[in-house]
Amino acid sequence: MSHAWRPVFVVLAAIVFFLVARVILVPSDFSAKNGDYKYQWHRLSSEQYWKDFPVKHKGMEFCGMCHVPILEKLKGGGHQNVQCENCHAMFNPEKKSHPIDLKEISGYLLNIGTDRSRELCKRCHAELPYRPSTYTDPKKGTVKFKMIDPDKHNPSMECAMCHDVHSAGFKTAAK
Amino acid sequence: MNLSRRELLKMGLVAVCGTVIPLSALEILTPEAAASLIHPFSKKKRWAFVVDTTKCVGCGMCAKACKLENEVPFDTEVQRTWIERYVQLKDGKVIIDSPQGARYGYTKNDPQGKEIKDSEVAKGLFVPKLCNQCEKPSCVQVCPVGATYKTEDGVVLVDRGWCIGCGYCITNCPYFARFFHPITNTADKCTFCYHRITKGLNTACVDSCAFGARKCGLINDPESEVFKILSTERVSVLKPEYGNEPHVFYIGLDHIVR
Numbered sequence: 001m002s003h004a005w006r007p008v009f010v011v012l013a014a015i016v017f018f019l020v021a022r023v024i025l026v027p028s029d030f031s032a033k034n035g036d037y038k039y040q041w042h043r044l045s046s047e048q049y050w051k052d053f054p055v056k057h058k059g060m061e062f063c064g065m066c067h068v069p070i071l072e073k074l075k076g077g078g079h080q081n082v083q084c085e086n087c088h089a090m091f092n093p094e095k096k097s098h099p100i101d102l103k104e105i106s107g108y109l110l111n112i113g114t115d116r117s118r119e120l121c122k123r124c125h126a127e128l129p130y131r132p133s134t135y136t137d138p139k140k141g142t143v144k145f146k147m148i149d150p151d152k153h154n155p156s157m158e159c160a161m162c163h164d165v166h167s168a169g170f171k172t173a174a175k
Numbered sequence: 176m177n178l179s180r181r182e183l184l185k186m187g188l189v190a191v192c193g194t195v196i197p198l199s200a201l202e203i204l205t206p207e208a209a210a211s212l213i214h215p216f217s218k219k220k221r222w223a224f225v226v227d228t229t230k231c232v233g234c235g236m237c238a239k240a241c242k243l244e245n246e247v248p249f250d251t252e253v254q255r256t257w258i259e260r261y262v263q264l265k266d267g268k269v270i271i272d273s274p275q276g277a278r279y280g281y282t283k284n285d286p287q288g289k290e291i292k293d294s295e296v297a298k299g300l301f302v303p304k305l306c307n308q309c310e311k312p313s314c315v316q317v318c319p320v321g322a323t324y325k326t327e328d329g330v331v332l333v334d335r336g337w338c339i340g341c342g343y344c345i346t347n348c349p350y351f352a353r354f355f356h357p358i359t360n361t362a363d364k365c366t367f368c369y370h371r372i373t374k375g376l377n378t379a380c381v382d383s384c385a386f387g388a389r390k391c392g393l394i395n396d397p398e399s400e401v402f403k404i405l406s407t408e409r410v411s412v413l414k415p416e417y418g419n420e421p422h423v424f425y426i427g428l429d430h431i432v433r
Contacts, residue, residue: 030321033327034327036325038315038316039311039312039315039316039324039325040324040325040326040327041321041324042321042322042323042324042332042334042337043321043334043336043337046324046332046334046335046336046337047326047332049334049335049336050332050366050369050370051369051370051373052370053245053366053369053370054370055244055370055371055374055376056243056244056379057240057243057244057379057382057383059382079385081385081386081387082385083240083382083383083385085240085243085383086236086239086240086383086385089239089240089243091239091242091243091249091250091278092249110243119279119282122280122282123234123235123236123279123280123281123282124232124234124280124385126281126282126283128233128281128283128284128293128299129284129293129296129299130260130262130296130298130299130300130301131232131233131281132229132230132231132232132386135230135232135386136230136386136387138387145232150282
């Protein structure tokens, strides 16, 4: 055979080596769904990873299993669309103050505590010129949104001194 | 055979018409087109999102809930969803900011940290942003290892075990929706809370919004709120000029929004 064939064998060997290496290195579940190599070429197991990601926010129905009177109060007032976790989930784990370890008894993963700072209420109720003055309630329709100027409205006092944050009304004198 | 000039023209015209009609009738009918004759709209399962900026008050509860739900470290300057504030002053100047992704909400009229008088403001609005879960995601195209992909129902995800952290996708997203996750050391992005929507739950940001400014649902499901809004109201998308076909639709955008 002519020596001119030698480079051809080298190329063929390289191709075989590449294909073998590819079979070994590329995970077996790598594939393109619907033949879409442009956007859907991936390890199929990754989809399951994201589906199995733990759910953390469980909503007011979960909290209401124990806190029945508070949930009732909440549902009858202006804060009925505000989830418990909006105010009670602590981003600072040290502020966790729930008396029962929720993680142990029900696998609940958020840190629950109480934040009494004015900053929390101001997130919605501080008056800004471009903050919508009304909001749409699924039952009542268009409702006026209560906003205050935090510098003039009893500065340095905790909102919860006068306001019942669960019923979104005032605290009764009896209490 | 003798042909008159008149007959030649007549027969010629018939021949031309005869060849043209079958060609148009032979247009390939795709399965989707055939299905559309039976169903008035596509049955393809596809997640989409609607943001009503007229309802957003900028409380940032969505940004907080998202960070806690998806284990994005709270005190780092990266976020899967954030709220931008657009303020136009009476002299025409536009100020845009999003301090800490608005995870602590907007409590003062202080765009970019400088307090301004209420009387100086001509108009302003809050614009919640998140990954647009594009039909043609430019972030997926540039991934050199196949670590990011679009699922069959239209959500773009990152394979954390396969991502090499090169950052091409982060720089290629026209919406700046991607970031480098400081703990996993991979690219990260909004997943539409894939672990929640696939279980029939709402996304964490939708659940935490007390004002109903956010909605997530199947775009072709006549029962979903997203379908109802998209088929009856005026919506727009961000940066359509990029051709990504984004699937986060906005109500009440303004020309100052980018």
